[in-house]
Amino acid sequence: MSKPERKKPQIDIHEIESRWLSYWEKGKTYSFDPKSKKKTYSIDTPPPYISGQMHIGHAFSYSQEDFIARYKRMAGFNVFYPFGTDDNGLPTERWIEKTKGIKSKDMSRNEFIKIGLALLKEKTPELIQDWKNIGISADYNVSYSTIDDNTRKISQKSFLDLYASKLIYKENFPTIYCPECQTPVAQAELEDKSLSSQFSTLKFKSSGKNLPIATTRPELLGACVAVFVNPKDKRYKEFIGKKATVPLFKHSVPILADESAEIEKGTGVLMVCSYGDKYDVDAINRHKLTPKVVFNLDGTLNSKEYKGLTIKQARSKILEDLESKKLIIEQKPINHVVNVHDKCGTEIEFLPTEQWFIKILDKKTKLIAQGKKVTWHPQHMFKRYENWIKGLEWDWSISRERHFGIPIPVWECPKCNLVIPAKLSELPIDPTETPKKCSKCNCQAIGDTKVLDTWATSSLTPQIAASLIKSKIKIPYSLRPQGHDIIRTWAFYTIVKSLYHENQIPWQDIIVSGFVTLGGKAMSKSKGTGISPRSVMAEYGSDALRFWAASSKLGEDLDYNEADLIAGKKFITKILNASNFVFMNLKYQSKMPKLIETDRIFLSQLNKLISSCTEAFNEYNYSKAKLETEKFFWQVFADYYLEIVKNRVYQGSDEEKASAFYTLYHSLLTILKLSAPITPFITEEIYQNHFKSFESVDSIHISDWPKPIPIATHRHDDKIWEKMTEIIYKVRQAKSMAKQPMNVPISLSLIKSEQSLLSGVLPDLRAVTTAKELETRKLSIKFL
């Protein structure tokens, strides 16, 4: 006879999730309470670009910061967790253009920003829904866009303040320049790229002799202003002080001795051009040479018959011409690494333009010291910050020759060159739209056409978010969560700005999360290795996704494996079933009854878990907390305690039942609370269904973080628990080896000392092992 099939409806996780999402939204569960007397815990949330969909890496890192936010909220803090969006960059500009079918350059900046803001207002709710759906418990009412009026005002004010305190200056100087985007860029926006190229040795002439010079950049020949040799290099001693003739271009340049010329490199002779690289910039300054710039700002050449050609075209044309005039001595293909602009991958140039800079080079030591005052998690991430500062060679170039962005709020008089900063009351302002007279000579001043580097604004997120609410959010914030890829930008620039504006560090702690990888390599949309969190959530649910995100420790990369999502899904099912069991027979009682020994000892184990999880969360070690809770729930609570207590729940005396009920209620509630930061949906579901009527707090997520349950403890508690579970384990093993069912009656033998150690828990032990007989001998199991 087969048993009747028990058909249970599948758990509808999506229904559960959407139900609690709207409950939290309606109840404003996560809103910051300005009137609260609790201590504030403030988070400088990373504002995502919303021009694209959420990436699995976002889901990973935002989940991790949310674990902390949720823990702190339960631990009694008034959590300030704003949510901004970063809409002030190229990706957003392109997104607005594409969605609206317009071109930024066809209209005024203000007009474009206005259209953009309207579009953002319409689309943002839909786009940040992904963040809500994975359960990010930010206060979405405290929100900003990095292009909105308030932000523009704060960003422009920052510029004006720093200008007033002489930390910002304008200079015409060869700066890192992207010919594709036609704008200067900062050192932090450079990336390495390996390129194959021709390494050509060219015939320079001096006093009738050949002077061979190797180069990968023949297009710069026209810009050659000097030739360097090392004074110690015997081969070229005779040339020092003479002139060299540049092949093809035929102008003559001085041959100078310079220690920086490396004897071993190339031919030992090098040409100095304006400007091939940072070295050239230095060299030309050092020897006070007059630069000859051959590139236009649009990346074309301006000299001779090469006029109008792009750099690449000029390179091959010049090589052809050199070849036909037999001016190439040797040529070989090489691979070398060049700096490219991170946004477009174009090789950068050094071109002299007039730009705005924020002073940072003279503050390196101070900035390192500021970084040291922040507590970094993991600690070694500070090294990256420090190394970056040590390697800095340029002040922060903050002006961009782009159309969309926050305008630089100054005018300049074309006659007397007086710089007129905007007044604070005028902000936000576009100086190209508001005429201004020069205060000195009364002629029409010209509004600056440049915009600010987006980092110049996003480095102000603490100030921006704080401005959104009336009550004071102090700087330093408690926490900055972010990725390690933007330590040199976002973290660094934010530290710069708080130093200059507040003379403070921006936050006490910084947590740096790792990446999601695929086969050890970073995922990338362009390589088609991106995983959409939407599809993962559709299959496994948000809690499972978060459970997975909690499985590696802070700062570590996690290799994506779909199979790993199963663990979270199973956890959800299991805890739901366990809760059903607990409440199937439970009668609630508020007072602690006289506890049966097993229950008291089990609770002592639970107390240890509470302490260690609390400690782990305080150290941002959410993965340890999650692992221990999961382990306890599965291996202590479900596998052992529930099995033990079952017998009493079904067949116990009133006293035995009362003790079991109390213990079940509080241990399950504790496990739920410890899990709540990681899996907020299922824990809320169970809390609301079973606990709320007794607990009175509206949501588990604003309930108190568990404290150890006040019970008596005895010296041998741990030992008894260990021994008891060990015996149960051995009995199960014996039954399994003997291919016996678990409910087969046995005779259990224990030595006297074990029996006396276990005397308090013996009834439960006998029941769970189905030991009908107990003998006093060495541990053995006999089947009856």
Added chain:
RNA sequence: GGCCUCAUAGUCUAGUGGUAAAACGAUUCGUUUACACCGAGUAGUCCGCAGUUCGAUUCUGCGUGGGGCCACCA
């Protein structure tokens, strides 16, 4: 070339100066009044070499191999 980081079961990850761990996967049983989205078992592992130590997977050094950052652009 410099700096940082990692190396643990077939896979992905915890962890520890003294017996190495969870999950997935594999495999053997079982269906006991929460759970077949189940339960109970079994097998399987610390990159190599040297040092410190009574004892090293753990600490130190070197090597090898991944990952990252920076520099190198003649």
